[in-house]
Each structure stands twice: as C-alpha cells, then as structure tokens.
Amino acid sequence: MLVEFAKNTPKPEIDEVVELLDAAGCRVRSMHCYGHPVLRAVSGHINGQMRELQSNSFVERIIEASTPWELVSRDYHPNDTVVHVGDVRIGDPEQGLMMIAGPCSVESEEQILSAARTVKAHGAKILRGGAFKPRTSPYSFQGLEEQGLALLRKAGDEVGLPIVTEVLDSSDVDMVASYADMLQVGSRNMQNFKLLKAVGRSGKPVMLKRGMSAQLSEFLLSAEYILSEGNSEVVLCERGIRTFADYTRNMLDLNIVPLIRQTSHLPVIVDPSHGSGDRSLIEPLCMAGLSVGAQGVMVEVHPDPERSWSDGDQTIDAESFAGLMHKLQNFAGWLHAESLSTSTS
Ligand code: PEP
C-alpha cells in the first residue's frame, strides 16, 4: 500500500502516520515521488486505522498497487510520464520523432564532433556516446573515460544537443553526472542494485537498458529501485534479448513494448542497433518499434562505421542516417496523426 501526502506536508504530520502504521505492525518505507512524500506500508493489519488515514487532511491518496513495481505502475501514476533531458521531453507525443543517436564509443574529438553534427543536422534530439564501455573482452577498447566525457560534452554543446552516456560503476555516478544530461545504465548492469540506487539519488534522468535475459518483472523492479530513491525521470530501453536465434547478435523484443506501456507510466524506447547487431535491420526495426508503441529510438551512428572501435557492424554512417531520418520522420508523423484520429473517432 502506498500513502501519498500533499507536497510540503510537514514532517511531524508524516511521522505521525508512520507511527500509526508501525503500531498496526506494518513495515514502512518513506520515499518521495513527483515531489510528494510517499509511505510504502506492507504486512500489518491496518483495517482499524484506515478511517484515520483516510480522514488525515495531508493524505491525498491511498493506493493499492496490483503489481510489485508499485511506483512504476500505472496504478500509482495513470498518465504517461514525460522525462526531461535538457529541453527535450521524452514521452511527449508532441515532440515528434524522439531519436537518440551517436557512436557506440567516443573515440576522438574529430569523430564525436562529426557524429554530433550529422545527428543534429538530421533531427536527432539527444547525442549518445560511450566513455565507459562494458566490453566482453578485457582486451577490447574500454572507452576514453573522463576524457571521453569531456569530448562528448563539448560536442553536445557545440551542436546544441543534450548528451546521454553510460555509467558503469556507482562510484563514478557523481563524476559522470557532472558532464552528462542523462545517465545510461547498461544491459549488463540492469541488476546492479548499488548502481541503481546511486543513479536514483543522482538528480539526473536515467536511461535504463533491459538486461539481455531479464524478465518484464525484473526490468520494472530495477526501475522501481530508481524511483524509490526519489527519481521518477526514468526511460526504459528495450535493447534485445538472447534467444536460440544465431543469425543476429540479439533479438529485439517487440512484445515487451506494449506490455510495458500497459503496466507502467514510464516512457519506453527501443535500440535496434544492439537489438539486432546488424545495420541492415535498423530501419525496419525502428519502424516496428514505433509501431508497437515505443516513444523513441536509439541508433548508433559513426562517420566511418567500418573503422569504429566498437559495434561497427550495427552502426550506420551519415548518409544512411539521413535516409533513415527522412523515412522515420514521415512514418512517426503518420503514426501520430493516426493515433490522434483513432482517439477522437
Ligand atoms: C550501449 O548502448 O552502448 C551499450 C553498451 O548497450 P547495452 O548495455 O544495451 O549492451
């Protein structure tokens, strides 16, 4: 059960309700969500105290969530959440095509600036680029680390795009947050609970990528970690799962997109680059993702993909990105117009 208080409820008033719930044998956790103090109470027998709770003038809502991801669920927040990254609003259908693009890794000033100019020129809204890279082999390029963050920041500022980049370790969160507009938690870290708590306290919007073998419930409970630390600016990213299929690196799981939209208010995007590992599949998978309700897409773009230091096979060049954006802008416009006409007919 969640007990939501009015914003600015004085602490003694909240403490009084904590005592009431304690006395009823509940385990109580105190949180903040959307600026409201929230108490989560489990177990206990509060039947007798319900009337007192309901008549407390500071208590705005008492919510029985039907899922274990209580703050992430639509029971708690029926409307779609809009996540703010600089001036960009992820999850707002009026924003048009929400494209996040850039290279897998930041490699040099020249490379990231060239990628930034390309993605900006063709309408991307956020620039991506990894400076801390989670690589399968210890001998692969591990990222330029803080120097890469500085180059990404410079490129984003130069072209006027906010930046998203991965943070691999909880001890780096403050440092990465000092450069980035949005923090990415990668697939391999989806259940790094210390990192989830740290980004939850960072004050920055978070892109949470789905673990490559994570169930829907595990994905949403990982997001719940971030929200329960007071940060409701979370975007979920479907980035492909492991299956028996050996013809692609991963399988972009389209099923999960509408299922998340049904159960959660958080925005969902898809990443067809990691979701397939094959640049020839990016365009159809972007269209497929948007068709099943994704509120944005993330694509890897590099001035010379064949020479990319990571993930070259799934990366497109400037010309392909221009063509992709032309198609997707039209397609996203059509989808939006269609959804407006079906919601009003
Ligand atoms: C990435 O987006 O750069 C990345 C490493 O993705 P994932 O965590 O999904 O593998």
Ligand code: MN
């Ligand atoms: Mn990559």
